[in-house]
Amino acid sequence: MTALDLHVSPLGRVEGDLDVRVTIEDGVVTSAWTEAAMFRGFEIILRGKDPQAGLIVCPRICGICGGSHLYKSAYALDTAWRTHMPPNATLVRNICQAAETLQSIPRYFYALFAIDLTNKNYAKSPLYAEAVRRFAPYVGTSYQPGVVLSAKPVEVYAIFGGQWPHSSFMVPGGVMCAPTLSDVTRSIAILEHWKDNWLEKQWLGCSIERWLENKTWDDVLAWVDENESQHNSDLGFFIRYSLDIGLHKYGAGPGTYISPGTYFDPTLYENPTIEGRNAALIGRSGIFADGKWYEFDQANVREDVTHSFYKGTGALHPFDGETVPIDPAEGAKQGKYSWAKSPRYEVPGLGHIPLEAGPLARRMAAAGPNAAPHQDNDPLFLDIFQKLGPSVFVRQLARVHEAPKYYQWARAWLDQLDLKESFYTKPTEYAEGKGFGATEAARGALADWIVIEDNKIKNYQVITPTAWNIGPRDASQVAGPIEQALVGTPVADVEDPVELGHVARSYDSCLVCTVHAYDGKTGRELSKFVINGMV
Numbered sequence: 001m002t003a004l005d006l007h008v009s010p011l012g013r014v015e016g017d018l019d020v021r022v023t024i025e026d027g028v029v030t031s032a033w034t035e036a037a038m039f040r041g042f043e044i045i046l047r048g049k050d051p052q053a054g055l056i057v058c059p060r061i062c063g064i065c066g067g068s069h070l071y072k073s074a075y076a077l078d079t080a081w082r083t084h085m086p087p088n089a090t091l092v093r094n095i096c097q098a099a100e101t102l103q104s105i106p107r108y109f110y111a112l113f114a115i116d117l118t119n120k121n122y123a124k125s126p127l128y129a130e131a132v133r134r135f136a137p138y139v140g141t142s143y144q145p146g147v148v149l150s151a152k153p154v155e156v157y158a159i160f161g162g163q164w165p166h167s168s169f170m171v172p173g174g175v176m177c178a179p180t181l182s183d184v185t186r187s188i189a190i191l192e193h194w195k196d197n198w199l200e201k202q203w204l205g206c207s208i209e210r211w212l213e214n215k216t217w218d219d220v221l222a223w224v225d226e227n228e229s230q231h232n233s234d235l236g237f238f239i240r241y242s243l244d245i246g247l248h249k250y251g252a253g254p255g256t257y258i259s260p261g262t263y264f265d266p267t268l269y270e271n272p273t274i275e276g277r278n279a280a281l282i283g284r285s286g287i288f289a290d291g292k293w294y295e296f297d298q299a300n301v302r303e304d305v306t307h308s309f310y311k312g313t314g315a316l317h318p319f320d321g322e323t324v325p326i327d328p329a330e331g332a333k334q335g336k337y338s339w340a341k342s343p344r345y346e347v348p349g350l351g352h353i354p355l356e357a358g359p360l361a362r363r364m365a366a367a368g369p370n371a372a373p374h375q376d377n378d379p380l381f382l383d384i385f386q387k388l389g390p391s392v393f394v395r396q397l398a399r400v401h402e403a404p405k406y407y408q409w410a411r412a413w414l415d416q417l418d419l420k421e422s423f424y425t426k427p428t429e430y431a432e433g434k435g436f437g438a439t440e441a442a443r444g445a446l447a448d449w450i451v452i453e454d455n456k457i458k459n460y461q462v463i464t465p466t467a468w469n470i471g472p473r474d475a476s477q478v479a480g481p482i483e484q485a486l487v488g489t490p491v492a493d494v495e496d497p498v499e500l501g502h503v504a505r506s507y508d509s510c511l512v513c514t515v516h517a518y519d520g521k522t523g524r525e526l527s528k529f530v531i532n533g534m535v
Contacts, residue, residue, distance in 0.1 A: 018470060018509055020482075020500060024491055029500075032479070032486035034470045036340035039309070043323040046460040051077060051429070051452050054460060055168045058448065061462065066165040067100040067157055068441035069462075071262075074170040076448040078272040080435025081172050083427040087266030089174030091413045092160050092423065094263045094282075095187075097439060098410040100164070102153035102191075104442035105403045106198060110135065110146040113396065113505050117241065119498040127241045134234065142234050145202060152194040156187040156410075174424030181419060188414050195407055205233030208404035216383040220397075235400060242393040251392035251503040253485035254354055257361035258345055258468065260296055260438035260445050261285030263409065265374045266416070274298065274436045282409070283440055284375050286365035287355065289347045293368040298436050298447065302352055303463065304342040304474040307335060314475055315344060315352060318449035318461035319434060342471035342480060343463050356481040357444030357468035358507060359399040360390065376405070395506040399442075431455045441465055443508045469507045482507055 019035040042061055046053055054073040059066035071093055078085065114135040122128050134142040154164045160177050161167035169176045195208065204211050206229060214220050224236045231240075242248060261281035268280035278285050278296060285296035302315035309331040311324035328336075344352035355361070360381065367382035381398055388394055431454060438447035444465030451459040471480040479487075482504060491497045 018504065020486065020504060022486055022500065024494065027491055029486050029489045029491065032483045033337060034340075034472060034480060034482050034486075034504075035338045036466075036470060039325055039339045041323070041325065042462060043321075043460050044325075046457050049457050051080070051450065051455070051457055052172070053457065054448065054450065055171060058462065059166045059168060061464070062441075063165050064104060065100060065441040065443065065446075067096055067161070067167065068439050068446055070168060070170050071097050072437040072439045072446055072448050074172060075272060075437030075439070076435040076450045077172040077437070078427075078435070079274050079437065080433035080450055080452055081427045081430050082433075083173040083272060084425040085266075085270050085272060086174055086422045086425055087270065088417055088421050088423045089425075090264050090266035090269060091417055092175045092177065092179070093170055094266075095410050095413045096157045096160055096167075096170075097262060098406045098413075099153040099156040099191075101440075101442045102194070102403060102406055102410070103150045105150075105400060106146045106203070107150035108442070108508055109396070109400060110140075110143045110150075111137070112508065113502075114143070114238075116498050116501050116505070117245075119496070121492055121496060121498055122245050125241070125244050127237070127244055130237065131241055134237065142202060146198060146234070149194055149198040152190055152198075153410075155190050159183050159187055171424070172429075173427040174422070177423060179417070179419065179423075184414055184417055184419070188411070191407065191411055191414075199403055199407060203234050203400070204404070205229035205231075205236060208407060211235075211401075211404050212408075215379055217387045220380075220384075238400075239397070242396070247393035247396075247502060248388055248391045250489045250499070251395070251485045251506055252390045252488070253356050253395075253481045255390055256287075256289040256347075256353060256355045257364045258287055258296070258355035258357055258445050259283075259285055259361045259365035259440060260298070260447055261365065262438075262440035268374070277438070279372070282375055283362065284365045284368065284371065286368045287345060287347060288361070288364040288368070289350055289353065289355070293365075294347060298438070298449075300346040301447075301463070302344045302346070303461070304344055304352075304471075306342070306475040307337055307472040308341045309336050309339050310341065315342075318447075318463065319451055319459065321449070321459065321461040323461070336472075338470075338472040340467050340471050341463075342474045343468045344474055352474070354471065354474070354478060354480050354484070355468060356507075357465040358395065359402055359442075359444070360395045361444055362440055363398045363401065378405075392502045392506040399508070429455070444468060466507075466509045470509050482509065 019037050021033045022029045023031040046057055058069040058073040061069050115137045118132045118136050134140050157164040161169040214223055224239055230236050261283050263282040264280045287294040303321055304315040306313045309326055309328050311326050345355050346352050363381035366376045366378040371377035433452045435450045445468055447463050449461045469481045473479050485503050489499050489503055491499055
């Protein structure tokens with residue numbers, strides 16, 4: 001038996017640094033450790049500041065989903081200050097959140113994920129030449145228009161928010177904008193242009209209504225071969241190519257999912273409360289574990305720091321959370337190996353377990369029982385989960401499935417705006433309080449917990465989707481979602497482990513690929529290389 005350790009650093013294409021260390025035996029990963037290599041410290045920055053500081057600081061956490069950070073920061077204060085939200089304000093927040101996610105889907109697919117589909121390891125596939133023609137970085141026939149047109153939806157965000165990224169126009173009690181009819185009609189034109197020229201023409205090869213008719217995996221397979229346009233669309237080709245090169249066979253992860261949900265019915269969340277969130281959501285919240293659905297409850301969330309570069313061990317609820325960094329060298333002596341904490345969720349009968357966040361988690365929540373008439377009710381990915389199981393491919397398909405869905409929602413919300421009504425209700429700024437705000441960023445569950453005392457922030461904790469997914473082992477030595485997903489991954493060429501990139505990037509982890517391979521027995525460096533495909 002041949003065993004070696006492979007250290008991949010970094011393994012992302014977005015922000016920060018994600019190091020991955022794996023043990024490989026007979027060409028298959030048997031153990032994995034994910035290491036967030038950069039300290040951020042936003043919770044420390046916010047401590048002692050004005051309660052509204054999160055509206056300025058949190059959007060700077062990420063240059064790609066800063067709008068999502070603003071969205072949940074605003075709702076955290078809405079619940080702490082017990083504000084009133086005019087329906088128009090809820091609609092604008094929904095529209096902008098959706099616009100940001102719509103830009104992320106094609107940008108992520110072409111620029112961060114699909115370029116690996118041109119890796120030489122797939123040269124034996126009969127579809128390889130077509131993959132290169134379409135997805136080669138910068139020059140691919142699909143790459144360039146997909147990336148360029150991905151910028152269109154956030155133009156809508158900028159119309160309402162004044163700028164994108166790093167806008168701060170969402171405030172407790174509403175939004176700081178007064179859109180005109182011209183703004184609304186321009187936004188409609190932008191979204192329809194994006195839909196006509198990329199979503200339907202290039203990506204789907206059909207109408208969004210036709211794609212959304214698919215309710216089972218068999219429906220999807222029939223859709224691919226229904227006509228030439230769909231068969232040769234980017235989505236049709238991606239499905240065919242993924243199945244040919246085996247992306248549906250590995251990268252499963254824990255098979256447990258968390259979604260706090262996002263987008264509110266404007267008539268059901270005029271007075272935001274923590275307790276009233278779930279019933280008001282359009283994009284449903286929920287936990288899926290051990291084949292069952294559970295209602296999402298923020299009270300069940302914990303963050304474990306046993307293997308993180310922070311003082312202490314064990315887990316705390318975010319309202320009581322601590323962010324006390326220690327020297328990594330000292331932490332390593334205690335078995336700590338990452339700057340990420342380990343979020344866990346208490347599921348009845350299962351204890352505090354790791355949960356995967358992201359589009360697949362949202363799709364599993366959407367397939368749960370008891371959907372209200374205003375809520376997303378979509379059985380497709382439950383059927384795919386049951387027939388294929390989770391994988392790199394299924395995770396990707398879940399992400400791109402949301403583009404037509406969110407387009408329809410955003411387009412309808414624009415029609416519902418009443419420009420004669422208010423977009424803001426001035427709140428009472430209470431000196432004491434606790435607030436919770438959450439959303440679904442493009443990458444998954446994103447939430448803030450704020451504790452206010454004496455008109456200042458006493459404690460502020462942020463849990464990002466990347467934290468849910470890349471968190472290290474916990475006090476019980478249970479691996480995090482990506483650590484679990486990497487186990488079982490086949491590596492055809494240790495000098496070019498593109499399969500590891502597929503798994504990590506299928507989570508779209510917001511951590512920025514140089515690879516160092518070492519023999520596990522001698523420590524000798526085997527090779528140094530880049531798996532970005534863009535250098």
